Structure formats: structure tokens, C-alpha cells
Amino acid sequence: MSEDDRRAAFIAAARSLFVEGGYAALTTNAVAARAKASKRSLYEAFESIDALFAAVVAEHSVEMLREPPDDDATPLEDAIAYIFNLDIDEESDRYRSTFLHAAMLDQSRFPQSHAAIVEHGIDPARRRLTGWLRRQIDAGRIVKEDPDRLARLLMDLVFASSRFQPGSADDWPDRDTKKDHVRWCIRMALRGLRAS
Numbered sequence: 380m381s382e383d384d385r386r387a388a389f390i391a392a393a394r395s396l397f398v399e400g401g402y403a404a405l406t407t408n409a410v411a412a413r414a415k416a417s418k419r420s421l422y423e424a425f426e427s428i429d430a431l432f433a434a435v436v437a438e439h440s441v442e443m444l445r446e447p448p449d450d451d452a453t454p455l456e457d458a459i460a461y462i463f464n465l466d467i468d469e470e471s472d473r474y475r476s477t478f479l480h481a482a483m484l485d486q487s488r489f490p491q492s493h494a495a496i497v498e499h500g501i502d503p504a505r506r507r508l509t510g511w512l513r514r515q516i517d518a519g520r521i522v523k524e525d526p527d528r529l530a531r532l533l534m535d536l537v538f539a540s541s542r543f544q545p546g547s548a549d550d551w552p553d554r555d556t557k558k559d560h561v562r563w564c565i566r567m568a569l570r571g572l573r574a575s
Contacts, residue, residue: 386424386434388414393428393435398477402485402492405432429491436499439478442471444504444534447511451518455573459565462508463537465558472554479538505530521572529572536564 380388392413396404405428411418425431447462460466467475486493505527512526512533521529 382424385414385416385420388416389421389424389431390434390438393431394439394478397432397435397481398474401481402432402489429495432492433495433499436495437503439475440500440504442467442475443500444508446507451514451520455515455520455569456562456565458511459533459537459569460562462511463533463561465561469554501534505534508533521569524572533565533568536568537561 389410392410393405396409396413407418407421407428410428410431411421414421421431425434442464445462445464448458453461464471464475482492482496486496508530509526512521512529515521516523516526
């Protein structure tokens with residue numbers, strides 16, 4: 380097995396363990412067993428569980444926010460829906476929601492997991508979105524505002540409008556209703572952002 384394949388196996392094992400049991404489930408024994416590898420090979424690939432989790436978060440970050448399209452002719456609503464992966468399949472959407480739920484539950488108990496999520500997930504995703512928004516401002520497609528603040532606004536809007544609601548097993552009747560609601564939120568935000 381190549382080093383890249385071994386790293387990918389450890390990342391996949393850690394991702395599934397994190398979704399199933401949160402950061403506490405990420406032990407060297409559990410990850411190595413899930414990846415069907417030795418603890419030694421785990422430490423050869425990653426210097427620590429924190430470094431492995433950082434790799435998990437970096438990989439997951441791209442699933443949360445895709446690279447923005449280069450085509451400036453794409454309608455803004457469609458481009459934002461694309462960036463936020465609103466059209467992913469049901470299994471991927473469930474996995475993404477479960478990952479976010481585990482991250483939210485763990486942020487106070489495991490500060491290192493929250494720090495990794497910010498450093499390797501949220502911040503890089505926001506920088507990608509900020510760059511795209513800056514290009515839209517420069518092209519005259521949206522109002523001249525601080526693109527970083529606009530990126531934060533969009534991330535807050537999309538993730539808050541589609542997130543898991545504590546105390547509710549499933550607050551959306553189905554995925555289409557959730558997706559329609561998020562698109563509606565994007566349309567409402569664009570009414571205020573669109574350059575006139």
C-alpha cells in the first residue's frame with residue numbers, strides 16, 4: 380500500500396469514528412483497527428491524533444464549501460448554491476449533518492478539536508468564499524462591502540438555516556424542503572447584496 384493510500388485509509392477511519400462517537404472516539408487503537416493497520420504505521424503517517432483530525436477536517440472542508448465557479452455568468456443564487464453543495468445526494472447530506480453535529484457537541488469538551496475545525500476547515504473555506512466574493516464585487520455583481528464579512532454572513536446564513544436543531548431528531552420533513560429553505564434564504568440575502 381502506498382503512503383498516500385495508507386494516509387487516506389487513516390483519514391477515512393478517523394472520519395467514520397468521529398461521526399459515530401465524536402472526538403473521544405479517535406484513539407490510536409480505534410483508528411488503527413478501523414483502518415486495518417498498525418499503530419506504528421498510523422504514527423508514521425501522522426504525528427498525532429490531532430494531526431490526523433486536522434487532515435480529516437481539511438478534507439471535510441471541501442465538502443462543506445466547494446471551490447467557487449470561475450464562470451461569472453452563472454447566476455449568483457446558483458453559484459452560491461453550488462459553493463455550499465446544496466445539491467449533494469441524500470447520503471452525503473446526512474453525513475455532512477452528522478459531522479457538523481459531532482463537531483458542535485465536541486467544541487466545549489475538546490478545545491483542540493474546535494481549534495482544528497476553525498484552522499483547517501472554517502478559515503480556509505471562508506478564505507475561498509471571500510476571494511470569490513471579492514471577484515464578484517470587482518465585477519460589479521454585488522455591493523461594495525467587506526468581502527470577508529460577506530463570507531461570514533453567507534456561511535452563518537446557510538449553515539444556521541440548515542443545521543440540526545437540538546431536541547429534534549429531524550426538524551425538516553425532507554431534504555427538498557430543507558434545500559428549498561436554504562435557497563430562499565440565499566435569495567433574500569441577495570436582494571440586499573446585488574449591485575443595482
